[in-house]
Amino acid sequence: MPVAPPAFPFLSDHALRPAAELADAREGGGPIRVQPRYGAPCWLVTRYEDARFVMSSPAFGRNWERAGIDTEDVARVTPVEVTNDTFSAQDPPDHTRLRRFIFRTFTPNRVEALRPGTQEIVDRLIDEMIEKGPPLDLYTRFGLNLSVEVICNLLGVPSSDKERFTIWAEAVLLSATSPEHAAASVEQMKAYLAGLAVLRRQEPTDDLIGALVRARVEGDQLSDDEITNLLRILLGAGHETTASQTVNFTYLLLTGDGYRRLVEEPELVPTAVDELLRFTPLISQGSLARFVLTDVEVGGTLLRAGDQVLIELAAANRDAAAFKDPDTLDLARKSNPHIAFGHGLHRCVGASLARMELQVALAALTRRLPGLRLVRPPDQVDWLIERFVRRPKELEVTW
Template structure:
């Protein structure tokens, strides 16, 4: 039987493809052929996803099973997490993650909330001053997370547009070649290296400064590791949240839940969790994992060296884990979603993303209670080649 191509075709980028639902309901991993690399096992069931994401039998370090950089299964020509914390296994992963947790603390994130509110209010002011229609993607959606993460890291405001271009290249999907993607990575690494070098002679209290201190005073963090950690945090803390803001607002407006949050602002934290569960943010399964020893998943024997893609979007709509899983319920009380991953590689920026998304919905529903789409939902364009799903534009009026 022919191996099906993956990602599966869908009429709308925020809906699961019918083939995905069928694969999950089949109850076992399915062998699929992504655009790049060899065939890989696609895991879609919630419990199987948690197993693969947390078990040490599945690694992220391709070198442990002798896989070349261009031999990694995926929907884009190169894994943008390569060389970072996101693609490391213990003991390196444990050591690197310890440095991040030491500097990227919950208190540091919560201390950012008042400043994030000020940024959000300023961006809404700009929308109001310009008047409708306003594109939420290019304005508020992009502006909020890029300003927050750059302030956290200590990136000059004048350079933020450069980061936007570099990060966009990493998630542009198959539209760019390996050479173009690597050129953006090299430019970003060189820039971050310069910022880190400046903090050797002139220490700062931002996150780059803290990591540089760990390199100088700590026990084993190299200069390249500082750069790669910052690059990973930039990618995780910027592009995903920048996409989720317009995704969330689109779904809330389409289903009528935006007005409910205007009337019941106390529901916003629950709504954020439910939207995180409901939105299939990544257009492929999580970055490829490598089977380190023979193991059975969902009744299928996976062999050492096989590659596995976990489709978190599908797992988060598994009826075995979530009652009425295909419905968006902004008041859902129990919500053990895995939108931020699970296990060792669970997103270290989860608290930051939650805070930013809560602040974004608070600012919009409070300041723009009559917000609505300025164009029919059917006319919006969703680029199916992007690694991170979002509309190209989201024109809004009020």
């Protein structure tokens, strides 16, 4: 009698430590079969080499309809219904076309131009923290405010509307919200962003929305719906995720000697950020499925067309075949080809923005608050673990 695949996701003994079953699967070699909370059984990839292959091979797609899979069978760890109308769910040639527009407008120079403004935001937030005095929650007082202000400045969202995005993003990202409420929030966000796109056509601006509205690639131009969906992806990726990693990184640094080391060696901040990205799980296990378009072998296992694959990035980033002493947080790690932002066609378009924000945040915190420490013992911190959110519910700090 066939053995039923294990339930997925696996449980970990700590929110920022990958589950032991993931290491077992990785060391066993090749993909394993699992049963996610929702949808059909699927393959789970945990090895670094296999993860990179699945994310870059044309044998895999992100559009389930193209793969002949029913919507209700899509493997996922959340009850929220999946949708094909987003940038992340497109395959070439549609995805290639949209990504060309992103690279044309969301350039490294545009991101780097945000660094001085990001530094001003960070310094102002730290000034406010010092004025209020400890103890305080680093997430609400620093991480969340920083990410909201930076992404809204990038998009050109009026400061009076910034609070709306926090409400919408939480409704979409947190499972405590009903699917109906999440869907309604998505529609409200889309309508708001579509309205901004219309305004930019009437009154051009230099922000990202204005750039996307004006952009032309080989005579082609984005529709308002395409602009709205691209902005929605950027907003989600650049809001809660960066806020969460800011406090996650600080927690990890404060529970060891990492924070003190960055105080003493500030030149390590850039490499420290990449090492923390490698080391720290963010997206809940295997959140975004890939779909097998043609029979293909992965790690010695034959996957058939119509199969589904979940990729566990946190496990792949702890693979000893790719990283020396992978379970050690080495802030000075020199070779660090991590895939925290994904790989291939669907690598996170906001990677450079997130990296810049995290560098500025950690550099300023360690410079201006060298005595920062946790109010509670590390094992008394309560955690919030959702599909795209993994962070302390509160991270009370003092200095």
